[in-house]
Amino acid sequence: MKPFDVIIIGGGPTGLSTAITISKNSDLSALVLEEHSEIGNPLACGEGISKEKLLTLANMPPISKDINSSMLKLQKEKPFVEREVISQRFFFGTTGVATSNLNIATINRPLFDQLMAKEAKELGATIHLNSQVIGIDRKKQQLEVKTQKESFSAPLVIGCDGPSAHSVQMMGLTPPTEYVQGMEYKIEGVHTDALDFYFDFRKFPKMHYGWVFPKKAHTNVGIVADTASRPKEILDEFINNLNNANIKNSKIVKEIAGIIPASGPIPKRYCDNYLVAGDAAGMTNSIFYGGIAIGIHTGMLAGDTAIKAHESQKFDEEFLSEYQNLMNSFPYSDPVIQEAHDILYSKFSPSDIDAFGSLLNGWDITTISSLQKIILLIKALKMPSKLKRINDVRTVAYGFSKSRDWGF
Ligand SMILES: Cc1cc2nc3c(=O)[nH]c(=O)nc-3n(C[C@H](O)[C@H](O)[C@H](O)COP(=O)(O)OP(=O)(O)OC[C@H]3O[C@@H](n4cnc5c(N)ncnc54)[C@H](O)[C@@H]3O)c2cc1C
Numbered sequence: 001m002k003p004f005d006v007i008i009i010g011g012g013p014t015g016l017s018t019a020i021t022i023s024k025n026s027d028l029s030a031l032v033l034e035e036h037s038e039i040g041n042p043l044a045c046g047e048g049i050s051k052e053k054l055l056t057l058a059n060m061p062p063i064s065k066d067i068n069s070s071m072l073k074l075q076k077e078k079p080f081v082e083r084e085v086i087s088q089r090f091f092f093g094t095t096g097v098a099t100s101n102l103n104i105a106t107i108n109r110p111l112f113d114q115l116m117a118k119e120a121k122e123l124g125a126t127i128h129l130n131s132q133v134i135g136i137d138r139k140k141q142q143l144e145v146k147t148q149k150e151s152f153s154a155p156l157v158i159g160c161d162g163p164s165a166h167s168v169q170m171m172g173l174t175p176p177t178e179y180v181q182g183m184e185y186k187i188e189g190v191h192t193d194a195l196d197f198y199f200d201f202r203k204f205p206k207m208h209y210g211w212v213f214p215k216k217a218h219t220n221v222g223i224v225a226d227t228a229s230r231p232k233e234i235l236d237e238f239i240n241n242l243n244n245a246n247i248k249n250s251k252i253v254k255e256i257a258g259i260i261p262a263s264g265p266i267p268k269r270y271c272d273n274y275l276v277a278g279d280a281a282g283m284t285n286s287i288f289y290g291g292i293a294i295g296i297h298t299g300m301l302a303g304d305t306a307i308k309a310h311e312s313q314k315f316d317e318e319f320l321s322e323y324q325n326l327m328n329s330f331p332y333s334d335p336v337i338q339e340a341h342d343i344l345y346s347k348f349s350p351s352d353i354d355a356f357g358s359l360l361n362g363w364d365i366t367t368i369s370s371l372q373k374i375i376l377l378i379k380a381l382k383m384p385s386k387l388k389r390i391n392d393v394r395t396v397a398y399g400f401s402k403s404r405d406w407g408f
Contacts, residue, residue: 004031004126006306007145007154009133009167011039014278014295015160016116017059021303023123028310030125031152032117033145035132039117040110044258045292046184046220048195048213050405051084051103053293059300061115080111082216088195093202095354096361102404104195106215109292133161136170136274141315143273155315158302159276160295163259168266168281171274176261176282180208180289183231184222185239186254191219191246197288202350203241209288210238212247221247224260224289231257260289264338269327270320277302285332286341287399290407294332297406301326332406340399343392355383356393365397366404 006022008015011034022030036042054060061080088100117127128147135146142153159167165175191212198210206229213220223238225231239247266282269275277283278295285294305323309315327333359379363372380390 001144001151001153003142004152004154005029005156005310006031007143007152007157008032008160009145009157010034010160010162010278010280011036011113011117011127011129012160012162012278012295013113013116013292014162014280014299015158016113016120017296017299018158018160018277018303018306019120019125019127020059020116020123021300022306023120023125025303026307026310028307030120031154032120032125032127033131033133033147033152034127034129037130039127039129040113043109043254043256044182045109045256046182046211046213046222046290047082047107047109047215048085048104048211048290049107049292050407051105052405054081054105057293057296057300059116059296061112061119078111078115080108080115081105082108083190083214085193085195085214088197090360090365091196091198091200092357092360093200093350093354095357096359097357098360098363098365099194100366100404101364102366106195106213106220108215133167133170136167138273141273155273156306156309157274158306159274159280160278160299160302161280163261163279165261165266165276165280165282167274168276171271171276173268173271173276174266175280176263176266178261178263179227179259180224180262181227181229181231182222182224182256182258182260182289183235184211184220184256185235185252186215186218186220186256187247187250187252188218189246189250190214190217191244191250198238199353199356200241200350201348201353204234204238207234207238208345210235212242212244218253219247219250222256227259260284260291262286262289262341264335264341265327265333269324270317272317272320273315275302275305275320275323283327283332285403285407286338287344287396287403288407294406297330297332298327331402334399334402336395337399337403340396340403344396347392348389352389355389
């Protein structure tokens with residue numbers, strides 16, 4: 001059985017970020033176990049990420065930090081940023097379109113993950129591919145991690161194994177309780193210049209939202225839907241319904257599917273000798289279901305905690321609980337995000353979505369002025385049936401403001 005200081009389960013952005021933090025800031029030996037034969041594949045991602053997080057969050061693949069220059073010119077290594085997008089559009093049913101000015105990048109996600117893996121290795125981390133973890137046993141003060149081929153031991157294991165959260169279950173913690181399904185086609189050609197989000201609960205009662213994201217030579221068109229639904233049928237119907245002949249007639253070059261945790265942070269993200277980060281910990285933005293930036297950041301916190309645990313030689317849950325306290329101090333952990341998720345996807349009706357469309361049509365929802373708020377109130381007063389929703393709308397808007405930088 002090979003000993004390591006820290007074993008990381010999962011070679012996605014969260015696990016790789018954890019390995020980078022540990023290897024950059026300490027001499028500890030870190031092992032990443034990844035079940036697939038290649039980092040970044042299979043892809044399960046819309047490939048959108050906030051530009052601000054891309055430029056400011058340590059552990060992102062290398063890029064110049066000059067935020068005023070075009071990212072496309074500043075990539076140091078292989079160009080994983082495919083396009084800078086300077087506006088988002090929100091389509092509400094057929095009644096209106098609002099915009100938001102958040103700057104986004106669309107990325108080549110397999111390359112993004114591979115560049116993170118390269119950095120982790122250069123810093124000294126060990127990455128084993130084709131290594132699916134099938135069991136974790138407690139042996140005195142160590143955990144023994146078993147793959148089909150070998151066993152490894154460490155005083156600290158960090159679960160970064162994505163939405164299925166198997167390691168969380170192996171450790172007896174409670175995994176995410178709710179998921180959504182994501183389904184996407186990568187199609188030939190670029191058929192939008194904004195990041196487009198579609199909300200239409202009337203035509204698509206099981207779809208949370210649909211997206212159309214521009215890339216360098218492709219467009220990603222996808223949907224997130226309830227688990228009790230047929231996402232491929234919904235996606236085909238969604239594309240049929242789009243007012244964009246180019247999208248309908250373009251060749252599909254890839255199909256992508258995956259699940260995303262939608263119940264917010266799991267209640268306990270540590271126990272003796274174990275921490276969990278990223279999707280496996282339920283750490284996604286459950287309004288838009290983005291999780292790359294949050295995964296990278298929670299991986300950094302887990303890596304820092306691992307270093308402190310080794311410095312003080314304490315791996316018990318009391319010591320490790322500080323990790324969760326720290327995570328809870330960041331905006332992406334704010335319970336209002338989950339409240340906003342519950343209201344938006346369980347409480348709002350098709351006619352509420354229509355009302356948003358007619359109230360917000362043509363507005364930039366990120367820069368609503370005081371005057372516009374008064375206009376909104378006057379318009380809303382003309383829709384008495386919607387006034388009872390005003391507190392819900394405020395909660396969703398507040399949740400959106402807390403989560404937007406951490407997703408897209
Ligand atoms: C369709 C879809 C679209 C999305 N679009 C976006 C988007 O545009 N922007 C955004 O920010 N987020 C998006 N997300 C979410 C984002 O992809 C995830 O939040 C992110 O990948 C989480 O990173 P992670 O490292 O925690 O998990 P993952 O990326 O899932 O990585 C976990 C890794 O662990 C490995 N693994 C699992 N079990 C084991 C095991 N037993 N042994 C060894 N290895 C194991 C897996 O193979 C995987 O490589 C999307 C998700 C889906 C499904």
